[in-house]
Amino acid sequence: MKKAEIIAIVVVVLVIALVWLGRTQFGVAPEPKPGEDLSKPADQERVVKEDAEVILSAFPSGFPVEAGAQTSDSYKYIPAKSLEQQSTLEYVSQKSLTENAKIFRDYLSKAGFQISNKTELPDLMFYYAQKGTEDLSVKIKTQDEKVSVSASYLRR
Numbered sequence: 001m002k003k004a005e006i007i008a009i010v011v012v013v014l015v016i017a018l019v020w021l022g023r024t025q026f027g028v029a030p031e032p033k034p035g036e037d038l039s040k041p042a043d044q045e046r047v048v049k050e051d052a053e054v055i056l057s058a059f060p061s062g063f064p065v066e067a068g069a070q071t072s073d074s075y076k077y078i079p080a081k082s083l084e085q086q087s088t089l090e091y092v093s094q095k096s097l098t099e100n101a102k103i104f105r106d107y108l109s110k111a112g113f114q115i116s117n118k119t120e121l122p123d124l125m126f127y128y129a130q131k132g133t134e135d136l137s138v139k140i141k142t143q144d145e146k147v148s149v150s151a152s153y154l155r156r
Contacts (some may be wrong), residue, residue, distance in 0.1 A: 046078040058087040086154040101125040
């Protein structure tokens with residue numbers, strides 16, 4: 001065998017080993033089994049894709065999701081050995097970054113959330129707010145002339 005072939009085989013074996021380690025040792029969240037009861041704690045963390053309307057129903061009432069927005073992703077994250085569920089909704093907005101920022105800042109204020117962390121840049125707005133046992137984060141980003149919104153909600 002040539003030296004280049006040996007190196008190629010070693011690289012392939014290392015990549016396979018790293019993928020296997022990542023999936024087994026570092027807790028890559030498996031998809032839940034069909035019919036699995038998500039209301040009971042599990043030994044492993046879970047990420048569950050859900051319909052946008054189901055995810056949105058977990059958010060506080062009046063949460064300002066843009067009507068007719070194109071949803072790009074919606075899921076809930078359930079930590080291992082926990083009943084807490086963090087719901088996340090992502091969509092492409094027809095409104096500008098600054099319009100969205102104002103809408104979400106106003107909502108957080110009116111709903112009684114306290115913004116404890118924020119970033120306001122020309123192409124990125126981020127707000128992390130809390131109210132009692134509720135955490136709500138909103139990221140608004142402009143990229144490739146599109147405005148995307150990602151919101152996550154957790155009731156502890």
